[in-house]
Amino acid sequence: MSDSPAPIRVLVVDDQRVTREGLMLLVGLNAGMEVVGGGADGEQAVALARDLRADVVLMDLAMPGTDGLTATATLTREDPGVAVLVLTTYADDASVFPALRAGARGYLTKDAGAEQIEQAIRAVHAGQVWMDPVVQQRLVTAVTAGLPAPAAPAEPGSAAPPVAPGTLxxxxxxxxxxxxxxxxxxxxxxxxxxxxxxxxxxxxxxxxxxxxxxxxxxxxxxxxxxxxxxxxx
Structure with a gap:
């Protein structure tokens, strides 16, 4: 009988099939990790995380239908034991801060390498927080400015505040x-x-x-x- 710890069960969610399958292959190469499935939108993320007993959900944000932000909030509310690690193209304030408020434990951009993704998965599974260096800088800037982290760009002419999920x-x-x-x-x-x-x-x-x-x-x-x-x- 082996005393080896159970593998980290990872669910990959991305609406682009090539990206999703590539990430599933990449994550599956890591020792001590098991890719339990892949989803194409936030609705699938919530259902699959529950059904497949995922430990970590590697979550894209911009997806059709139910987006990653809404799915993150639902997952962390329904099952705080699931760690959501955002992996997305965006590193702007309108994406970063809402994702963290929704309960994401980690935030990476798709510029991240294989080693960084592996480290981030292990960290959030262990209850730690893992941030992309660009995201860390944004957090530091917000704190040192003495202002609450903005939910959207604040310069003149920028986009209007995000509309509440479900009203678009x-x-x-x-x-x-x-x-x-x-x-x-x-x-x-x-x-x-x-x-x-x-x-x-x-x-x-x-x-x-x-x-x-x-x-x-x-x-x-x-x-x-x-x-x-x-x-x-």
Whole structure:
């Protein structure tokens, strides 16, 4: 009978299949870890974490339907024993602070290497907190400024405060609504990327999803949609 500790049961959640399966393969190579499944959205994350008895959920944030932020809040409320480790493209204030408030124990960007992901999984499973260096810097900046961590960018012309989950029309995620608001303000994809600390390809993906969900054929129709649904002023 072996005295070896039980493996860390990891659930990987990402809406992009290539990314999800790549992460599942990567995590599964680590000794003492077992990938128990993969999910494509927040709803699946909650159901699979419960059914598969996951110890750690590697969670993307921007996903169609139920996003990672909502899923994180639900998971940590229903089962505090599950550790959520965010692994996402974004490191902006509007993503970082809400995720931590929702109960995430760790936050990494997708620039993280295999070793860093492994260390982060082991740390959050052990009850520790693990932050990407960029996220650590944002937290330090917020604390040293003597201000509460902002939930969204505060400079003039920035996106409006995030709309509460569940109130967005046509299945728009919080991030997509934010991008749509900036489109309505007349910002280009490059300017949106600079404002939200996103790559141009990521912004383009959000814009395409916005068009698909809202039925807009171009930016002008998207702007009209934003004003009609109260996402722009």
């Amino acid at each position: 029309p046509d299945g728009l995620s919080a991030r997509e609504a934010e991008v749509l608001t900036l489109i309505a303000q007349g910002l280009s994809n490059a300017e949106i990327g600079e404002r939200l600390f996103l790559g141009r390809a990521t912004v383009k993906t959000h814009v395409n999803r916005i068009f698909a969900k809202t039925g807009a054929r171009d930016r002008a129709q998207a702007v009209h949609y934003a004003f009609r649904h109260g996402l722009a002023e």
